[in-house]
Amino acid sequence: DVKFSYSLYGDPAVASARSNYVENMIHTNGKFDVNKAITVVNDTTIIFHFTHKYPQRLFHLNLSPIPKHIYRNADRATLRSNPANEDPVGGGPYYVAKWIRQQEITLASNERCKLPAPGVLENVVARVITEPTTRLTELKKGTVDLMWPVYPEDVDELQRDYPDIRLETLPPRGYEYIGWANIDFDQYRESNGKKIVPHKLFGDKRVRQALTYAIDRYSIMKAKLKEYGEIAVSDISPIFRWALNNELKPYPYNPDYAQELLSKAGWSDTDGDGILDKNGVKFEFTLHYNAGNKRREYACTVAQENLKQVGIKVKIEAVDPVVFFDKIGNKELDAFMAGFSVGLAIDPTDRWGDIHNPFNNTGFSHPRVDELINLALHSDSNAEAAPFWKDLQFILHQEQPCTFMYWIKDIVGVNRRLKNTNINVLGPLDRMWEWRIGDPQGYATY
Template sequence: MFLHFLRRRLPLFSGALLILFAGCGGEKSVSESPRAVRGSSGGTMIVGMDADADALTPLMSSSAFAGDIAGQIFAGLAKTDPDMAGYSPWLAESWEFSNDRKELTFFLRRDAYWHDGVPFTAEDVAFSVPLYKSPEIAYGSMRWLRHITEVTAVDSYTVRFRFDAVYPYQLTDANVATPLPKHILGEVPINEIPTHPFHRNPVGTGPFKFVKWEPQQSIELEANESFFLGRPPLDRVVFKVVPSQTNLVTQLRTGDIDFYPKLRPEAYEDLQDVDHLRKLQIPSRVYYYLGWQNASPFFSDRNVRRALTMAIDRESIVKNLVKGRGAILNTPILPFLWAHDPEVPAIPYDPEGAKKLLSEAGWADHDGDGWLDRNGTPFEFTMKTNENNDLRKDIVVVVQEMLAKLGIRMRPETMEFTVFIDQTTGKDFESMCHGWKQGSKVDLTSIWHTQSINDRYNMVSYSNPRVDELMDRAVTEIDREKATKLWSEVQRLIAADAAYTFLFTLDDLYAIDDRFQNVELTTYSWTYNMHEWSVDPARRKY
């Protein structure tokens, strides 16, 4: 059950080309009203999560799970459609481009309110965008906003974005900066925004209101009675922190948890005999990787990084750890995106070739102790990952064994999730086992551009001037064929440089209690229509 689309929906890429090539400047999107929320009101859903959130606002949250929760508290100007090909109205009823496509004007709803009862207006939008662009805050996707030069509140319900370039993702970029309440944060000094209590006690415009957060235990939301599409059917959604995957699965079996969106393949198989659970497998936007800190003397050499990838049997990892439900990945752009290049050359599993590259770089067993060293320094480092993710921990152990066969001593180090995020975004690591949830926009600059090293997400300090040049051209290229060629070269260079050892992408595996109705899980987000979920009145437990 999708929200109604725009009658003239603006796609993320191809539609922008059609409008430009047709010369139809000034075309306006005309919206049907989004479908009102339906379903019997009442009931609570308990959602299991294996780690606590780091923040509950779109400005400061770093983890995918925290972002999912923030997405229920806050609403954007437009809502990404499930096929990720366009947008539907949300806080904005419609929008239009100027004739030269340098201005994008949003016409806002007049029935949207912040959870404290204050009306949502264009002033909130104009206030928020500079926060997302601020280097002092260092929002993770800050570079997506670099072509937005000005945001102006024309009146209370009209806001205009000004761009310094015409490119396919203007609507996407304008929608990145989810509005924040000016009446709460407007007087806060910019340097105090990142640590402001608001991020742990948020006030949004979304379908659910924040109630309370008990650290390392739970986060509770309640239905927003004044939500602009109508009150969500569920009274409450409680996100319960259960760090152990084994305990999560047990609680799904016993009914103590109603839903868990991150099952491991073996857990998914183990739950097939549980009659009250619906089991679903959905294509994913997530990929797993090993990151090598390029600023470290161990990993500054491209050939050493390639050797490490050659030492790792990724096929074995997919077969044994994810039970064949994953697909090996060689590129930072996933197959669901138009720019994915399936012909990117893979770095093969070749331990003997790895030994040769390491030897050429000066790494050999000079002292006869069975471990590689260079100039008296042993090839010995740590690989960090988060304690709550059993799959990542298993990957690290397997990789440790594979590298040991080459004489490389790697020490696993696990930590609480928010600590892991702080250390990796702060570049406080030698190597890491991590994962990305890819957006619907093809733009790798936040992770791979040299200028992003000082931001949060180029965690491995990767720098390649040729990649920078190609990405700068690709993100503004309006010709799909030319853009595809540019992104293909970007992917090939990044893969060859081996700052990441790309591991695999894995389908999202879900289990949800069959008491819940109107649930639609999509590749874009499992929370896509959470404001429509309901529970059978005859089977309510809470």
């Protein structure tokens, strides 16, 4: 199953977002050669063959296995829509007992699991509750045992009035950003990705810099995240201290300098209507966010007012979350506020590498960035890779392919009756097969 899975991940027909995980394994004639790259010794031993040493090798062995007996004859080009996807199969501590799309997933303990062990709890139910107030109410009532994120404005009430709920904070692995279409997405899509031309509003890096200077990110962060946020400089997480370029400072809120940059880029108010224009084009656009996300709604509202002060007209539009993320992935939104969660190893290939990459939602492209990512990923150690990651951050800081808003230290709410949680940099669900239910007042240490 593992070898078969990697043959799928490395097959261009599948177009996996994780195809870069196999690029440093053995290839033949420029194509991933699964038979040379992976040797199955026996039922418990498998050998991966890499072309060189590099720090992420163990992380690149962490892709989920796919059952060969189910997908052996599947059409690889249409794998995402294969009917078998509706009935997932696995060998872990839990299996999917029931799945109601967009509502809930019921996991049942898998008594056949040997690695590591069957789940202690008979069932774990994951519910989809999109409305934040409803989520919080369920946590307060005790009908939900674990919920995240808890919003910072709710922390004081929970700590004061709900002693059966404890709060834990996750290290910052997720950030929010406002994405700007660096290229003309309409022409990109109409040409099937062949025509790459700068966007009429956001194609100039001076404009993107101006947008970041014009938005008061700090006031947004303090209002909505309080001490649970950190202004972002790039998308290299603060958890990777060894790789951070500490010489870079966040762009300050400076609307006067933003106007100066916009002027240098050729934007001015020629007709006196309060909106900048250039070559007959008004600087106005729609800023989208996923409906129901109150923090992003607030941030977009502040950004709208900030940008108005420098002569930019912004309309705000909330989009159904499923539609919203589909549109971002298809490069259909010119301006949007979204977020991204980074992995436990630095690898921004899918975001800043090839312009056609699935998570390159802004259409950003820079030849030196591609070189730096390649050099860093082919380094023998983190120490060797660090200078390349620092140079990458410098370029992103200059280019501003998006406005990096802030890193978020997500708050997790846990009912004290839920025991043996292990909330850490891996997330709230680490080792969830060890969870137990007990007396909420019977806790000792957490």
